[in-house]
Amino acid sequence: MAFTIGDLSREFGVSLRTLRFYEDRDLLHPKRQGTNRIYSRRDRARLKLILMGKKVGFSLTEIKEMLDLYDLKDGQATQLKVALDKFTRQIELLKEQKRDIEKAIEELSRTLTVVSGMLRDREGEAASQAAE
Template sequence: MAPSAGGGYVYTIGDLADFFGITHRALRFYEDKGMLKPRRVGQKRLYSNKDRTKLRLILNGKQIGMTIREIQEFLESYELRDGNDVQMRKALAKIRSQRLLLKQRRESIEMSLQELERVEKIIAGMVEAGTALDE
């Protein structure tokens, strides 16, 4: 990481990859999709603070199960956050929808875990009692 002429910081592909624990290939993928736009100096990619923030948003979106297209739409609303009410409302609706979906998945997972625990106790009891069926 080094200061840029404009006073912000610039990050190399290695800086961001190391910081976020991702590969250079992943960064190039997001660049190919137009989600990140580093400045090029010869063969070097130099990422700004804005790129770093966008990468954090991309990775957070991935973590909550958003598709690449949904993340791209969210980033577009991030770019237009200076007054585009329609885009911001769409982004807010998507976030709320995704949060609801994840809560539903969590409930389903909790139910599955409870059922597995119940079955595990039954089988463990059978094994301990020596009542397990021999094949």
């Protein structure tokens, strides 16, 4: 089955420019028919993995390294080991970021409470002075 650049753009909600960028970065390898790009099922699967990898925080360089390992002839054992290691490290990084975000939300919530109280006090003082 073959896909055009427009097919993949619509299916995955990415721009044509994005697909051409991934091609320039050697992540996708469409065939050419004249000036048209024809993407294979393999390209479609790679695009799906690229977008998933970006969504969970991998750089394009890291994604390319993992995808390139698929081309090794070791029954994918190397690719699976590398991917497992990268996934484990990324999960730890995301958990750390989650803890940092939760801490920032708690601090900001406390500050919001203090500032809201200060504003109520000021508004109350202004209302009292206006009534006098």
